[in-house]
Amino acid sequence: MSPATLVHSLVVGLVTGSFYAFLALAFALVLAITRVLNLAHGELVVLGGYIGYSLWKAWGLPLPLLVPLAALASLPLGVIWRGLLGRVREPLQLNSLVLTFGLGLLLQNLMLGVFTGDYRLIAGDGGPPLALGGIALPPGRLLVAAISLGTVAGLHLTLMRTRWGTALRATSLDPEAAALMGINTDRASLTSFLLAAAIAGGGGVLFATFHYLHPAAGVELTLLAIALSILGGVGRLSGLLLGGLLIGVVEALALTWAGPEWRELVVAAIVLLLLLLRPRGLAAGRGH
Numbered sequence: 001m002s003p004a005t006l007v008h009s010l011v012v013g014l015v016t017g018s019f020y021a022f023l024a025l026a027f028a029l030v031l032a033i034t035r036v037l038n039l040a041h042g043e044l045v046v047l048g049g050y051i052g053y054s055l056w057k058a059w060g061l062p063l064p065l066l067v068p069l070a071a072l073a074s075l076p077l078g079v080i081w082r083g084l085l086g087r088v089r090e091p092l093q094l095n096s097l098v099l100t101f102g103l104g105l106l107l108q109n110l111m112l113g114v115f116t117g118d119y120r121l122i123a124g125d126g127g128p129p130l131a132l133g134g135i136a137l138p139p140g141r142l143l144v145a146a147i148s149l150g151t152v153a154g155l156h157l158t159l160m161r162t163r164w165g166t167a168l169r170a171t172s173l174d175p176e177a178a179a180l181m182g183i184n185t186d187r188a189s190l191t192s193f194l195l196a197a198a199i200a201g202g203g204g205v206l207f208a209t210f211h212y213l214h215p216a217a218g219v220e221l222t223l224l225a226i227a228l229s230i231l232g233g234v235g236r237l238s239g240l241l242l243g244g245l246l247i248g249v250v251e252a253l254a255l256t257w258a259g260p261e262w263r264e265l266v267v268a269a270i271v272l273l274l275l276l277l278r279p280r281g282l283a284a285g286r287g288h
Contacts, residue, residue: 005256006256009249009253010252010253012141012248013245013252013253014145014245014248015141015142015144015248016248016251016252017244017247017248017249018145018149018152018241018245019148019244019248020224020244020247020248021148021228021240021241021243022147022148022151022203022206022244023203023206023207023221023224023225024224024228024229025151025152025196025199025203025237025240026041026044026045026195026196026197026199026200027041027196027225027226028229028237028240029155029192029195029199030193030196032172033168033172033188034189034192035093036100037097037226038096038100039104039222040081040100040101040103040104040107040218041100041200041221041222042104042218042221042222043111044077044107044200044201044204044218045200045201045203045218046107046111046213046214046215046217046218047074047077047107047111047204048070048071048073048074048200048202048203048204048205049070049120049122049204049205049208049213050115050120051069051073051074051204051205052067052069052122052204052208053121053122053208053213055070056122063122063143063206064143066205067202067206070201070202070204070205071198071199071202072201074198074200074201074202074204075197075198075201077197077201078196078197078198079190081103081197082190082193084099084103085099085100085193104218107218108216108218111215112215115215118214119212120208120212120213121208121210121211121213122205122209140209140210141210144206144209144210147202151199152237152240152241155195155237164191167184167188168191168192171183171185171189227243227271228240228243228244228247231243231246231247231271231274231275232244233280246270246274247267247271250266250270251263254266254267
């Protein structure tokens with residue numbers, strides 16, 4: 001592998017990895033605040049992609065407008081999700097798995113009925129590739145990476161620098177102690193679901209720009225979110241981002257060195273090795 005090819009693979013991996021972290025952000029947020037494993041996470045992302053695709057097809061809106069519109073349109077799903085999970089009895093973790101698995105299947109069949117099984121893609125205007133130090137990258141990929149990194153960084157600053165963020169972090173660490181300190185934990189939980197739904201909806205639009213949409217596409221996204229949330233450490237955005245970048249780079253290098261047939265095997269082996277070496281996550285001991 002030439003140095004130019006290696007550098008290109010690393011840059012592509014970092015761009016892809018930042019997007020992976022963004023896709024897993026909604027899942028990790030709900031898991032950290034409510035301890036709920038949302039197995040319908042991928043379906044929410046795909047539904048957001050279909051919303052963005054419909055808006056793009058109808059009015060030809062640009063990506064910077066499609067993302068916030070899809071995020072706003074997904075907010076009611078956060079309210080519905082929170083209401084349904086609020087009726088789940090203990091053990092919450094186990095029962096939430098059953099509920100969200102069923103909701104995921106329901107959404108899959110709903111999307112199949114409405115949008116059919118045809119593959120859909122939001123095709124941007126693209127433009128000529130941007131040359132960065134001799135490396136040509138599609139401008140659409142760079143825009144996706146910028147939105148992804150901006151969202152992760154903005155949420156991190158919000159959680160660390162605002163009273164609202166402090167309340168969410170306190171609820172994540174110990175809900176009972178947070179309630180005794182006067183924090184409305186129910187409101188914190190609802191806020192996390194609303195934010196997660198918005199992020200999933202906006203992320204679905206980005207996903208639809210370079211991955212084909214189809215009703216069953218959410219399964220892989222859910223698995224990716226679970227792997228990144230565990231790999232990074234539950235509730236740690238820095239670990240989530242680090243894990244996403246790492247998987248993106250490993251995936252890009254595996255594609256370059258070994259070919260697409262080895263990509264998933266290499267990534268899975270690296271993830272398992274890291275979990276054995278750092279079972280508490282990549283960001284354990286480093287705060288949020």
